[in-house]
Amino acid sequence: MSIKRRIILKGTLVGGAAVTSGLLNPRFAFAAWPENTFNKTNLNDAMDSLGVTDLSITNDITINAPDLAEHGALVPVSITSSIPGIDKISILVDKNPQPLVATFELSNKCRGYVSTRIKMKSESNIIAVVQAGGRYYSNRKVVNVAIGGCDE
Amino acid sequence: MAENTIKIRAKKVDGITHVKTLIKHEMISTIHSKTSSPHFIQEVNCEHNGDTVFKANWGSSISRNPYLSFKFEGGNSGDSITINWIDNTGDTDSLTTTIG
Numbered sequence: 001m002s003i004k005r006r007i008i009l010k011g012t013l014v015g016g017a018a019v020t021s022g023l024l025n026p027r028f029a030f031a032a033w034p035e036n037t038f039n040k041t042n043l044n045d046a047m048d049s050l051g052v053t054d055l056s057i058t059n060d061i062t063i064n065a066p067d068l069a070e071h072g073a074l075v076p077v078s079i080t081s082s083i084p085g086i087d088k089i090s091i092l093v094d095k096n097p098q099p100l101v102a103t104f105e106l107s108n109k110c111r112g113y114v115s116t117r118i119k120m121k122s123e124s125n126i127i128a129v130v131q132a133g134g135r136y137y138s139n140r141k142v143v144n145v146a147i148g149g150c151d152e
Numbered sequence: 153m154a155e156n157t158i159k160i161r162a163k164k165v166d167g168i169t170h171v172k173t174l175i176k177h178e179m180i181s182t183i184h185s186k187t188s189s190p191h192f193i194q195e196v197n198c199e200h201n202g203d204t205v206f207k208a209n210w211g212s213s214i215s216r217n218p219y220l221s222f223k224f225e226g227g228n229s230g231d232s233i234t235i236n237w238i239d240n241t242g243d244t245d246s247l248t249t250t251i252g
Contacts, residue, residue, distance in 0.1 A: 030207045033194040038211040074215045096213055097183040105207040115221040119213040150181055
């Protein structure tokens with residue numbers, strides 16, 4: 001083995017060790033993918049698993065989604081809120097086989113806004129849950145779905 | 153590792169950086185997928201100058217070829233924005249661009 005190859009090998013080992021020991025992790029302590037929350041099959045279990053307690057319903061969360069989605073495979077959803085100090089925004093669809101669709105973790109630089117596209121099995125509520133300062137806020141919007149979109 | 157799956161547009165308007173991203177991925181559902189096993193992106197990390205500013209945890213009911221958009225303060229024109237994703241099979245991709 002040439003000296004050059006040894007140096008490269010050594011560098012790889014050190015780099016690998018840094019990753020596994022967490023030295024290269026980002027500064028914010030973002031959570032690992034919460035499998036046990038996503039695999040819940042009804043809304044209450046998913047909410048419990050998210051740690052939701054004392055949910056306050058508020059109009060300070062705006063859910064922008066169509067009243068009628070032509071195809072449930074692609075439903076655009078935007079969540080906007082001016083609640084200060086938002087840590088997390090979660091999107092749930094109560095009639096989906098697995099109600100939790102997504103959880104977004106926001107650093108303190110972020111505005112209370114997220115936009116994405118989701119699948120919906122049938123007519124259902126889209127529920128937004130905002131976690132800010134250890135409290136939970138929610139709002140919901142009914143979306144009709146012409147063709148279900150969970151078979152994809 | 154997947155390649156060329158990410159498109160990013162990051163633009164600063166009135167002090168707020170608006171990041172929009174499109175990712176090419178089939179996003180096959182966990183339940184009710186008749187022909188194939190589940191295959192979906194689980195995590196999307198969004199970094200500004202190397203620090204995570206926003207993270208998405210996704211289930212399989214995010215639509216095929218996912219779209220994601222968020223807004224943050226403190227970005228400047230020319231700063232780097234990096235998006236990386238990992239799916240349930242361990243496949244990943246990453247792209248860095250600059251704020252326009």
